[in-house]
Amino acid sequence: MGFPISRCTCSSCGKVEPGWIWSPRRMYQLEHGVRIAVNYCYGWCSSCDGIQHVEDLTMADAMASLRRLSTSLRSASTRRGWFTRKVVRRSFHKLDDGSSIAHETSTADLHEMGEVIESAYERINFLLSRTTPPRCLKCGSQNLSRLTVVVDSETGETQGWKHHGCDGVFLISVIGHWNLGASKVRLVYDHDGVFSHEEPGASER
Ligand SMILES: [Zn+2]
Ligand SMILES: [Zn+2]
Numbered sequence: 633m634g635f636p637i638s639r640c641t642c643s644s645c646g647k648v649e650p651g652w653i654w655s656p657r658r659m660y661q662l663e664h665g666v667r668i669a670v671n672y673c674y675g676w677c678s679s680c681d682g683i684q685h686v687e688d689l690t691m692a693d694a695m696a697s698l699r700r701l702s703t704s705l706r707s708a709s710t711r712r713g714w715f716t717r718k719v720v721r722r723s724f725h726k727l728d729d730g731s732s733i734a735h736e737t738s739t740a741d742l743h744e745m746g747e748v749i750e751s752a753y754e755r756i757n758f759l760l761s762r763t764t765p766p767r768c769l770k771c772g773s774q775n776l777s778r779l780t781v782v783v784d785s786e787t788g789e790t791q792g793w794k795h796h797g798c799d800g801v802f803l804i805s806v807i808g809h810w811n812l813g814a815s816k817v818r819l820v821y822d823h824d825g826v827f828s829h830e831e832p833g834a835s836e837r
Pocket of ligand 1: 642643644645646647795798799800801
């Protein structure tokens with residue numbers, strides 16, 4: 633399969649745009665050596681005059697990961713608990729979809745939960761200190777707006793994006809697939825979303 637090669641065409645004015653855009657790995661370089669992933673969404677950049685990846689500065693991701701963790705922890709019920717060197721306890725968790733899983737919590741799991749909280753903390757901390765508006769990740773312009781997803785009212789399927797400043801909808805069509813290897817580069821941005829430099833990133837996803 634690979635990454636879809638797509639094209640989107642405006643249903644009203646006929647403008648053609650590339651559709652989904654493949655993204656290399658992007659990181660913010662913050663103070664004290666902290667690095668966090670750049671979250672992005674699709675936006676209309678007036679400087680590029682087209683659809684681009686733009687910074688997503690909402691807390692949605694961080695809140696969702698905290699909510700998932702708290703749902704799991706709050707639903708935990710111990711049927712038999714014992715302490716050994718590795719297993720802290722066996723507990724039963726409810727998932728978001730209503731199903732339950734049995735889980736033997738080891739120290740490593742607790743560390744993993746700690747990492748979820750830590751990374752949500754770092755993102756929220758970054759977002760609270762970030763005062764400048766989102767930038768286009770291609771050209772750095774702040775002259776942009778997020779694209780609104782248009783959903784078919786009957787089927788509930790995503791049709792495409794509203795064309796900014798036009799009545800039409802960009803309808804997405806997949807025209808092929810592109811087989812991608814691991815990303816060879818990593819793009820580094822500063823705290824304000826200004827592109828800093830590129831570095832080799834083949835060892836990480
Ligand atoms: Zn249009
Ligand atoms: Zn741009």
